[in-house]
Each structure stands twice: as C-alpha cells, then as structure tokens.
Amino acid sequence: MAKxxxxxxxxxxxxxxxxxxGCSFFGGYPITPSTExxxxxxxxLPKTGGKFIQMEDEIAAMxxxxxxxxxxxxxxxxxxxxxxxxxQELIGYACIAEIPCVIVNVMRGGPSTGMPTGPSQSDVMQxxxxxxxxxxxxxxxxxxxxxxxxxxxxxxxxxxxxRMPVQILLDEINGHMRERIEFPEPGELEVIDRQQPTVSxxxxxxxxxxxxxxxxxxxxxxxxxxxxxGLNKAADGFPTAKPELVDAEERRQxxxxxxxxxxxxxxxxxxxxxxxxxxxxxxxxxxxxxxxxDVLRKEGIKAGLFRPITLWPFPExxxxxxxxxxxxIVVPEMNLGQMILEVERVTxxxxxxxxxxxxxxxxxxxxQIVAKVKEVL
Amino acid sequence: MAFDYEQYLRPGKLPxxxxxGCGHGIVMKGLIRAxxxxxxxxxxxxxxxxxxxxxxxxxxxxFNTLHTAHGRxxxxxxxxxxxxxxxDVLVVGGDxxxxxxxxxxxxxxxxxxxxxxxxxxxxxxxxMTGGQFSPCTPVGAKASTTPYGNPDPTFDIAxxxxxxxxxxxxxxxxxxxxQIDKLIAAGLRHKGMAIIEVLDDCPTAYGRRNKFRSxxxxxxxxxxxxxxxxxxxxxxxxxxxxxxLTGILHQEERPEYCExxxxxxxxxxxx
Numbered sequence: 151m152a153k154x155x156x157x158x159x160x161x162x163x164x165x166x167x168x169x170x171x172g173c174s175f176f177g178g179y180p181i182t183p184s185t186e187x188x189x190x191x192x193x194x195l196p197k198t199g200g201k202f203i204q205m206e207d208e209i210a211a212m213x214x215x216x217x218x219x220x221x222x223x224x225x226x227x228x229x230x231x232x233x234x235x236x237x238q239e240l241i242g243y244a245c246i247a248e249i250p251c252v253i254v255n256v257m258r259g260g261p262s263t264g265m266p267t268g269p270s271q272s273d274v275m276q277x278x279x280x281x282x283x284x285x286x287x288x289x290x291x292x293x294x295x296x297x298x299x300x301x302x303x304x305x306x307x308x309x310x311x312x313r314m315p316v317q318i319l320l321d322e323i324n325g326h327m328r329e330r331i332e333f334p335e336p337g338e339l340e341v342i343d344r345q346q347p348t349v350s351x352x353x354x355x356x357x358x359x360x361x362x363x364x365x366x367x368x369x370x371x372x373x374x375x376x377x378x379x380g381l382n383k384a385a386d387g388f389p390t391a392k393p394e395l396v397d398a399e400e401r402r403q404x405x406x407x408x409x410x411x412x413x414x415x416x417x418x419x420x421x422x423x424x425x426x427x428x429x430x431x432x433x434x435x436x437x438x439x440x441x442x443x444d445v446l447r448k449e450g451i452k453a454g455l456f457r458p459i460t461l462w463p464f465p466e467x468x469x470x471x472x473x474x475x476x477x478x479i480v481v482p483e484m485n486l487g488q489m490i491l492e493v494e495r496v497t498x499x500x501x502x503x504x505x506x507x508x509x510x511x512x513x514x515x516x517x518q519i520v521a522k523v524k525e526v527l
Numbered sequence: 528m529a530f531d532y533e534q535y536l537r538p539g540k541l542p543x544x545x546x547x548g549c550g551h552g553i554v555m556k557g558l559i560r561a562x563x564x565x566x567x568x569x570x571x572x573x574x575x576x577x578x579x580x581x582x583x584x585x586x587x588x589x590f591n592t593l594h595t596a597h598g599r600x601x602x603x604x605x606x607x608x609x610x611x612x613x614x615d616v617l618v619v620g621g622d623x624x625x626x627x628x629x630x631x632x633x634x635x636x637x638x639x640x641x642x643x644x645x646x647x648x649x650x651x652x653x654x655m656t657g658g659q660f661s662p663c664t665p666v667g668a669k670a671s672t673t674p675y676g677n678p679d680p681t682f683d684i685a686x687x688x689x690x691x692x693x694x695x696x697x698x699x700x701x702x703x704x705x706q707i708d709k710l711i712a713a714g715l716r717h718k719g720m721a722i723i724e725v726l727d728d729c730p731t732a733y734g735r736r737n738k739f740r741s742x743x744x745x746x747x748x749x750x751x752x753x754x755x756x757x758x759x760x761x762x763x764x765x766x767x768x769x770x771x772l773t774g775i776l777h778q779e780e781r782p783e784y785c786e787x788x789x790x791x792x793x794x795x796x797x798x
Contacts (some may be wrong), residue, residue: 217606
C-alpha cells in the first residue's frame with residue numbers, strides 16, 4: 151500500500167513526529183519562528199486525549215512540561231531566540247533532576263530580539279553550555295522535513311532512554327520550508343518508552359545507580375512516591391552536600407552521554423571516501439553544502455560532505471579520522487564561528503579548517519561554499 | 528489522643544532547617560492536619576515548592592514532593608495537575624518565591640482557576656539569603672538591603688489573588704494555629720485555585736532588625752493585627768488601621784481549568 155504523504159512545513163513535521171513518538175503533553179509560549187509547532191499541537195493533541203497548554207511565559211512553559219513529565223507523560227515544548235535563553239534555567243533543572251523532555255529550538259538571529267523572521271544557526275554553543283553548571287547535552291540538527299519528523303521521534307527516544315532534556319535545533323528555513331513527507335506506518339520507526347522501576351516502592355530510589363548510570367524514573371501518582379529537587383542530591387533524591395556524592399553524581403550525568411556515544415551520535419557522509427576536501431555542515435546549510443560538493447566534483451575537485459545529525463554529542467571520532475585523510479576542511483554555518491570551534495578541537499587542526507560565517511539573515515549559498523573550497527585549494 | 532504527625536513525616540529527614548522561633552513548623556503541622564482531615568492519599572498527592580526556607584517543607588513530608596526552581600512552583604504544579612488531574616496538587620512557598628520572582632506564575636495560576644491549593648507562608652523577608660526585603664516587607668522596615676528603611680510599597684497577596692481570579696482566598700497567621708488547618712482543609716475541598724496566606728514570622732532575618740525583642744513579641748504582633756473578617760464588618764476604618772483581615776476572604780464558583788480542558792478534548796474528538 152502506498153504510504154500517506156503530505157506537503158508539510160518542518161515545524162509541522164516536528165509536531166507530527168512528536169505525536170508519532172507518543173507525546174501527550176505540550177506546554178508552550180508563542181514565539182516566531184517556532185509557533186507552528188504549538189499551533190499543530192493545540193489542534194492535534196486533544197484529539198488523542200493529550201493536553202496542550204499555553205503558559206504565561208517561556209519559563210512557565212518549560213516548568214509545565216517538567217511537571218507533566220514527572221507524571222509519566224512524554225512532553226514537548228518549542229521556542230526560538232530569546233525564548234531558549236529564558237528556558238535555560240529549567241533546562242538545567244531537567245538535567246540535574248533527570249527529567250525526560252524534548253525542546254524544539256527554531257533558531258533565529260540574535261542576540262536579544264535580533265531577527266525574529268531571519269534564519270540562524272547561532273545557538274550551537276547555547277545548546278551545549280546554555281544553562282549554568284556542568285551537565286550532559288543532546289542536540290539534534292535535522293536537515294529536511296522528512297528528517298525533522300524522524301529525528302523528532304528519535305529525540306523522544308533519547309530523552310526517555312537517557313532521562314534528560316533533548317534539544318532539536320531547526321532554523322527559520324527548515325522550520326518554515328515545505329517539503330513532501332512520507333508518513334511512517336505505526337511501528338515502522340522505533341518508539342521507546344520510559345523504563346519503569348522493578349523494585350518495591352519501599353526500596354525505590356529515584357537516583358539509585360547500583361544497576362547502571364540511568365536509574366528508572368517512576369511516575370508521580372503511581373505506587374512509587376519520592377522527592378525531587380534541583381539541589382545536588384543523593385540516590386534517594388534528597389539534597390546532599392557530601393563532596394564524594396556530589397562528585398559521583400555529576401560524573402554519572404556526563405557518563406550518560408560519554409558511555410553511550412555510539413547509540414546517540416549520528417552523522418551522514420556524502421562522497422567522503424576519496425575526498426580531499428570536506429565540507430562540514432548541518433541543518434539547512436548542509437543542503438547548500440551538498441549542492442556545492444556536486445558542483446566541485448563536476449569540476450574535478452574531490453570534495454565531500456560530513457553532516458552531523460547530532461551536534462551534541464559531536465561525532466568527534468569520525469570527524470577526527472576524516473581530518474587525517476583530507477587537505478582542508480570548510481565549515482559554513484549561519485553564525486560567526488561556533489561549530490567550527492568543535493571541528494578545530496576534535497581534529498586538533500591536523501589540516502587547515504576554514505569557516506564561512508553569515509549572520510545577515512540570508513542562507514549561505516552553494517556558490518559561497520564552492521568559492522571557499524577553491525580558495526583553500 | 529494526640530495527633531500522630533509522624534505517619535506523614537519522612538523518617539531521617541528531620542530536624543528541619545528552620546531557625547528556633549520560625550513559624551514555618553506551625554504551618555507544616557497545620558498542613559499535615561488539613562491533609563489528614565481531607566483524607567489525601569500519599570501516592571495521589573503532589574506537593575510542589577520553589578526556593579526559600581518555606582520551600583524546604585515538602586522534603587519533610589511523605590508524599591510525591593517536588594522542590595523546583597525559584598518562583599516556578601505554580602508552573603510545575605500546573606503541568607502535574609493538567610497531565611494527571613486525578614492527583615491532589617498543593618504548592619507551598621514563601622512571599623519572595625511566590626509573588627516576586629514567581630509573581631507571573633502566581634497570578635496566571637489564579638486566573639486559570641486550576642484545582643490546586645497554594646499555601647503561601649508570608650514572613651515578609653527573604654530569610655534563606657539572609658534578610659533582604661521582599662514585595663511584602665512593610666514600608667519603612669529594615670532589611671539587609673533596606674538599611675535606611677524600606678521605600679517599596681507592599682503587596683496585599685489576598686487582594687492580588689482575588690484580582691487575578693483565584694476562587695478561594697483565605698488568610699490567617701502562624702499564631703492562629705488551629706485556624707491554619709481549617710482554612711487549608713477548606714481550600715483543599717474547594718474546586719479551583721485556593722490561596723491560603725499564612726502570616727508568619729522570621730525572628731532571625733526580620734525580627735532582630737526591626738526591634739522585636741523576642742519571638743514572643745512577634746507572635747503577639749500577629750495576634751494583635753489579625754481581625755476576623757466578620758468582626759471587621761462592625762469596625763471603623765480607624766479601628767482597622769494597621770490590621771489584617773483573616774478567615775475566608777473570598778470564595779466563588781467558576782469553571783475549573785482541567786474540567787474546561789476536557790471540553791476541548793471532547794470538541795477535538797467531535798463528541
């Protein structure tokens with residue numbers, strides 16, 4: 151049977167991907183260019199018996215999804231620009247209290263109000279370091295509407311598996327761009343639910359790591375009853391300031407990522423096997439980069455594309471490997487140099503790494519990338 | 528027979544952090560009695576707080592408890608209640624937490640009339656950070672950040688809650704210990720947003736800066752300023768100068784938020 155298809159915006163695909171993953175609660179606040187995610191959820195969630203709430207501000211929207219997640223719901227919020235800055239406080243809360251949630255950030259120009267309707271990729275570092283303190287981070291950067299759908303499903307899976315916030319970074323272009331989407335059948339994409347405790351309620355500790363780095367999270371309102379705090383906590387969830395417990399807890403949280411990179415990391419490569427020049431690009435700009443690679447190949451230049459799909463954790467092992475093979479790396483991004491810092495770090499600059507930055511509200515064109523590669527030849 | 532508080536307390540989590548003479552313990556006992564009176568089930572109840580001395584209360588009581596970020600308790604609680612309306616949801620916190628940094632969440636929770644009970648312990652000072660003035664600090668009072676006396680006008684939390692749309696608003700003081708549980712119980716029974724303000728005292732951060740020689744002096748003041756709302760009806764404005772009204776100040780029926788949303792679900796599903 152032919153698959154159901156539709157012409158959808160990236161933001162709409164994101165919302166429908168969330169529903170496919172079993173999202174049953176959305177808390178939001180209107181902000182351009184992310185608002186369509188909220189609009190679709192307000193229409194579709196109640197049809198499934200789920201709940202949509204428009205809160206009084208960005209922080210409250212984030213708070214509402216964390217409260218809902220503790221009852222066992224799969225939860226989503228969406229925002230942009232100043233909204234993601236406001237949400238940082240409680241993204242940190244989600245990290246330390248280890249509450250699964252998915253946050254869509256349709257990136258727009260900044261700082262501050264910036265260019266609300268202009269595209270940007272300037273929240274690369276904020277997605278990793280935005281909230282204070284050391285903490286784990288997962289951020290996905292899908293490029294097409296189809297991939298926005300499937301990566302949104304994966305974002306929910308990762309949030310539920312690793313008990314932490316997962317960010318999906320879109321930009322104004324792929325958030326608003328319309329493309330043909332084939333809807334996966336139910337069951338076609340893997341949907342993973344939160345692990346439930348198996349110990350007796352009396353023995354349950356919400357941060358007990360004796361069985362592994364990711365303790366099961368019981369739901370409020372179930373037979374399990376527990377305490378949650380934003381303070382550093384011991385296995386039982388109650389505050390502690392004991393240096394050895396705090397240290398162990400902080401390290402365990404980072405280990406959730408470091409020990410599971412193979413499961414979390416994702417990237418795509420195009421014509422990299424014999425490449426002498428690699429373009430590293432993500433999201434919308436990876437599409438300009440792919441076109442540029444084709445143009446360069448036609449001219450006999452051995453170019454290839456390395457496209458991170460997880461920006462955090464950055465697919466660093468493979469990136470470092472490729473750096474040893476090529477003569478130069480070009481990193482186009484709609485900011486003044488963010489992911490390039492990570493490329494430089496993981497490749498240890500074994501080859502030249504050149505950036506193309508653009509912050510005028512216009513996308514980086516294939517011609518710009520072609521010109522830059524020729525410049526470094 | 529004496530009331531058994533221990534059945535609701537978490538073993539090993541006491542002593543609490545509150546200073547000698549602080550009224551928060553009185554309010555906690557009142558809250559426990561009220562929850563017992565109303566038969567709240569431990570597994571089906573969530574108590575949510577923000578940051579501050581009062582916000583440490585949930586850690587001591589044996590329910591689902593959520594100690595959130597500064598000011599955000601009502602917004603977290605809204606998410607819990609909305610996602611699982613069958614749960615009983617309470618918020619506990621102080622004045623700075625509730626109506627300064629959390630003011631926006633406070634008024635919008637009132638406006639929605641979501642079915643929760645919010646016990647606000649108003650000791651008119653930021654105690655945990657060492658005694659800075661709050662929106663509830665009396666004009667002229669000394670705090671660590673008002674060394675020349677407080678120039679800021681004061682919030683009337685009850686009026687704020689009523690104006691914002693809360694359908695049950697009550698006030699008492701830490702001196703009126705038996706009224707605390709009666710008002711909280713009435714709030715728990717009320718369908719909709721119930722605000723119970725308890726005027727409290729902070730001898731450490733407020734009293735010693737403001738010429739209260741002892742905790743007893745602070746308690747006497749709470750006794751003296753409280754006027755039951757029924758008695759106030761027979762008093763002149765002059766007699767009411769410097770007094771605060773206590774009891775159930777406001778109660779009305781209005782559609783509750785989660786029930787309203789059920790109608791949204793019904794419409795979406797084409798019922």
